[in-house]
Structure formats: C-alpha cells, structure tokens
Amino acid sequence: MTDLISGGRLEFGIGSGAYQRKFDRMPAGLKQSDAYKYMQEMLPVVKALWAGDYELNGEFWTFPTLTSVTKSVQKPHPPIWVVARSPITFDYAIKNNCHVMPWPLTRPFAEAELYKSQLDEAIAAHPDAHRPTFALMRHTALYEDAAGREAAIKTIQRVLGQFENLFRNPGDVNNGFPKQMPLEELTDREQYKAEMQEENRMFGSPEDVIAKLRHYEALGVDEFIYYASMGLGHKELKRSQELFCNEVMPALA
Numbered sequence: 589m590t591d592l593i594s595g596g597r598l599e600f601g602i603g604s605g606a607y608q609r610k611f612d613r614m615p616a617g618l619k620q621s622d623a624y625k626y627m628q629e630m631l632p633v634v635k636a637l638w639a640g641d642y643e644l645n646g647e648f649w650t651f652p653t654l655t656s657v658t659k660s661v662q663k664p665h666p667p668i669w670v671v672a673r674s675p676i677t678f679d680y681a682i683k684n685n686c687h688v689m690p691w692p693l694t695r696p697f698a699e700a701e702l703y704k705s706q707l708d709e710a711i712a713a714h715p716d717a718h719r720p721t722f723a724l725m726r727h728t729a730l731y732e733d734a735a736g737r738e739a740a741i742k743t744i745q746r747v748l749g750q751f752e753n754l755f756r757n758p759g760d761v762n763n764g765f766p767k768q769m770p771l772e773e774l775t776d777r778e779q780y781k782a783e784m785q786e787e788n789r790m791f792g793s794p795e796d797v798i799a800k801l802r803h804y805e806a807l808g809v810d811e812f813i814y815y816a817s818m819g820l821g822h823k824e825l826k827r828s829q830e831l832f833c834n835e836v837m838p839a840l841a
Contacts, residue, residue, distance in 0.1 A: 589658055591661050591662060592660070595661065596660075596662045596666075598660065598662070598666040600666045600668050600669065601668075601669040601671070601689065602631060602668070602669070603627070604623035604624045604626065604627040604677070605620065605623045605627075606620070606754075606755070607620065607754045607755060608620040609754055611623070618648075624677055624680075625647075626648050626649070627670075629647060629649060630648075631668070631670075631684060634656075635668075637654070638656050639664065641654070642654065667687060668684075668686045668687065669686060669687045669688070669689050670687070670689070671690065672688040672690050672703070672706075673691065674706070675709065675710070678707050682707075682710040682711060682714045682718075682720065683714055683717060685717065685718050685720075686720060687720045687721040688707060688721075688723070689723040689724070689725055690724060690725070691724075691725045691815075692724070692788070694779045694780065694784070694788055694789075695779070700804060700807060700809070701807060703724070704722070704807055704808055704809075707722055722809055722810045723809070723813050724804055724811075725812075725813035726812070726813070727789045727790065728789070728791070728814045728815055728816060728828065728832065729744075729789070729790070729818075729820060730792065730827075730828040730832055730836070731792070731793070731824070731827070732793065732827075732831070737786070739820065739821065740820060740824070741782045741786065743819050744785055744789065744791075744818055745771060745780060745782075745785070747818045747819055748780055749769045749770065750765075750767070751766075752769045753766040753767055754766050790814070794831050794835035794836050794839075797832070798835075798839045805840070814829075816828075816829070
C-alpha cells in the first residue's frame with residue numbers, strides 16, 4: 589500500500605532483531621542468537637507473497653496459502669535493504685540482491701572499516717551478483733554551542749542505558765519504556781563517555797559532521813542514514829536537521 593500511495597517510492601528494510609526480549613514474545617523456543625536464520629528463511633517468502641499466492645512449510649515458519657495485497661508498483665518488488673553486521677549477513681544480502689545498511693552502534697570508525705571489508709569479501713565471493721548500495725547509519729546531532737552538545741550527549745547516554753536494559757533482558761520495561769541502567773554499572777563504560785560519543789557518532793558542528801562524512805565517503809560508503817530517533821528535544825532536533833540540510837548536504841552534493 590505504501591508503494592502504491594507513494595507512486596513507487598517504497599524501499600523495504602529488514603533486520604533480524606537485536607534483543608531476546610522480542611523473541612520471548614513470539615512462539616516458544618526462538619533464540620535471538622538464531623535470529624539471522626529466521627530472517628533468511630522469511631525474506632524469500634516476502635518476495636513470493638509480493639508476487640502472488642504462496643504456502644510455506646519451512647524450518648521455522650509455516651502458514652497456508654495466502655498473499656500480499658495490494659501489489660507493489662515497483663516490479664518485481666521494491667528495493668530491499670538488509671541490516672548487516674556480520675559476514676554471514678553480508679554474504680546473504682549479496683546472494684539475494686539486497687542493499688546493505690550496517691549500524692556501528694557506539695563503536696569507532698574502525699567498525700565501519702570492518703563492515704566494508706566484510707562487504708568486499710562477500711562481493712568477491714559472488715562475482716556475478718549485483719553491486720549493492722552500501723549505506724551506513726549513525727545517531728546524528730548537530731549543534732552550535734556547549735548547551736547543544738550537552739543536550740545531545742545526555743540524551744544519547746540515557747538511550748544507551750535503556751538499550752543495555754533490553755540487551756540484558758532483566759524485564760524492567762513499563763508501558764513500553766525500558767528502565768535506564770546506570771552507566772556506572774555497565775561493562776565497557778569507556779564507549780559511553782561524552783568524548784567517545786562525540787567522536788564516534790555523527791555529533792558536532794556542521795564542519796565536524798562534514799569532515800566525518802568525508803571519511804565515510806573515502807571508505808566507500810554510498811549513502812548515509814541520519815538516525816534521529818534518540819529522544820532529543822523537539823527544538824534541538826529541529827535545529828540539528830536544519831543545520832544538516834542547510835550546511836552539510838550542500839557541501840556533499
């Protein structure tokens with residue numbers, strides 16, 4: 589329906605899922621460590637459902653004949669993106685003609701270099717496959733002064749404490765909101781420090797962000813995904829996007 593309403597502009601993204609909590613709310617016995625297997629079985633099924641009637645008796649999923657309506661405007665289907673952070677997922681994406689969109693989380697530029705090497709290895713292993721678009725996602729916040737920096741850093745540190753809760757799965761989630769774990773209780777706390785957040789994420793002034801994006805461009809990243817969802821205040825979020833649109837994008841056009 590989205591592809592129809594938008595006149596054929598839908599791009600479909602899929603990931604295997606990061607938290608055991610999600611799988612605890614599905615049929616019993618699903619493990620997050622096997623999440624990539626569930627996704628790899630399901631993606632060809634999604635394509636088949638877009639094409640017409642389909643029945644599945646798979647290793648993990650089973651359902652009688654059904655289909656997807658309405659059909660997409662784009663044929664044979666919209667572009668497909670796969671969240672990839674491991675060699676097996678990059679390999680799967682290449683074999684199935686998907687684009688890739690890794691997310692380095694809190695990790696430094698070296699993590700993006702690792703993803704690029706995994707992508708290159710997958711492409712080399714399948715020389716007849718298409719060359720995918722390589723996009724990279726980072727939490728992004730542009731600011732012009734110390735107050736803007738402090739707001740961005742405090743916001744992302746709060747979100748990280750909530751993410752750690754979901755990863756550890758202690759069950760402290762109320763009304764859809766995970767309890768924030770104190771940063772001093774977290775392992776690998778160095779990556780949560782303000783200096784590391786500003787260095788590793790797409791945080792900083794427009795000039796800082798342009799310089800960081802130039803590094804990704806030189807690495808071979810084709811597209812950048814501005815990840816805005818981290819709870820930043822509306823005023824700060826709006827200003828960040830204005831700075832990105834008005835100063836960063838023209839510099840990279």
